[in-house]
Amino acid sequence: MKLFVCQACNNILYFENRVCGRCGHQLAFLPERQTLSALEPADNGVRALADIGEGRFFCANAGHDACNWLLDLGQTSGYCRACRHNGTVPNLSDPAQLAGWRDLEIAKHRLFYSLIRWKLPLKTRSEDPDHGLTFNFLADDPNGQTKVMTGHDNGLITIALAEADDIERERRRLEMGEPYRTLLGHFRHEVGHYFWDVLVRDAGRLEACRAVFGDDTISYAEALKRHYDQGPPAEWQQNFVSAYATMHPWEDFAETWSHYLHIVDTLEMASEFGMEVRPPADQIGGLTARLSFDPYIVGDFDRIMQAWLPFTFAMNSVARAMGVRDLYPFILTPAVIGKLGFIHNLLQGAARAG
Incomplete structure (x- = not known):
């Protein structure tokens, strides 16, 4: 994720900001330009200071304070590039459900920031x-x-509103023995199933993917039952990023x-802050990294790993203090890094094709 700058007063802004804390300008995200912009009133909609073109209009979900994205140029009503993928939303007359949905939308919009940056194919149900x-x-x-169970079925992703309740989500995390469970994590995982369909199955990459992840033709129902009856195999950490994997x-x-989405988005934010890891106690250089590159476009996956491992070591140490x-309670073995490299190549290829 990037940092942004208010075009009216040069104040630093964050992705979720709705109003500039310094000058008071209303803010909106321009998805086609991947930037947050200060706004001024216009005869027709609003004028984005980052875009000297014609008037623009807010997504319909801005009326529920659930979105601050602008519609595409020429579009005067309807939903933005992220919200047009919504099917069913909760009962918005219920304050608790409305608040939970807003939290879900924050996570979903962060997901779409990444998907749009990689120029991934994004078709709605009406289009496909x-x-x-x-x-x-x-x-x-x-x-x-x-x-309600969170899950994916042929492009349809169901997100349980209960996951927006911090207490309930933590209860489930502990019950399932997970080191990490977040709304953003749910979105990133479930959309991974969707893009397996799009970028692997439908793009002729099944054999290459099976060589890395295994035979996907085995019964999912039997595998699910075995997992919950017996748990993960011994020493699973050597080959998998999580027990569920x-x-x-x-x-x-x-x-x-x-x-992979966790890593890239976090490294981009660290780079925006100009972070550098250089502990004086590191005499051999294994924990040294300068985060000064855009991980969304870097071609060399080794460069991403060479930055991520020292960075998470440092951030985990700060968290323990x-x-x-x-921050990142996972072990990345050579086998797991190889799988991450496959995802890297898949996304970089999609970005070039897009």
Whole structure:
């Protein structure tokens, strides 16, 4: 993620900012320019100071304070590039459901920042009725009869509204023995399943993917039952980024995909701050890194790893000094790094094609 600058007063801005804290200008994100812009009133909509063109209009979800993106040029109503992929949303007349949906939208918009930066193919359900990317945000049955499960099915991603409750999400994390569980993590994982369909299955890369992640033709239902009955295999950490990744090659791909998105977006933010890791105690240079590159466009995956490992070592150490969990509580073995490299090449190829 980038840092942004207010065009009116040069104040530093963050992706989720709605108003500049220095000059008071309203702010909006321009997805086609990947920038946050100060706004001024216009006869027709608003004028973005980062774009000297004609008037622009807000996404319809701005009316619910759930989106601060502008519509594409020439579009005067409807939804932005991120919100047009929404299917079902919660009951917005319920304050608790509205608040939860807003939190989900923050995570979803961060996801779309990355997908747009890589120029990935993004078709809605109306554009592709069989496999368009759609998000359904569903609340549990208030009578307690059914619980919504987060998951993916042929382009349709269901996100359980209950995950927006910090206490409930932490309860599930502890119950499932997970070191990490966030809203953004859910979005990145589930969209990994969607892009397995688009970039692997439908793009003629099945054999190459199977050589790295294994045979995806094995029964998913049987693999799921075995995982929850028996748990992950012994010494799974040598070959998988998480215990859940051991369940089936599809889950291994989605987990690895999500971690790659974690890494790239975090490194971009660290680079925006000009961070450098250079501990005086490091006599051999293994923990030294200068984060001064754009990880979204770097071709050499080794460069990403050479920055990520020292950075997370430093950030985990800082987190422990505060008495909180590690920023990145995972071990990246050579086998896992090889899988991450596959995702890197897949995304870089898609970006070039886009």
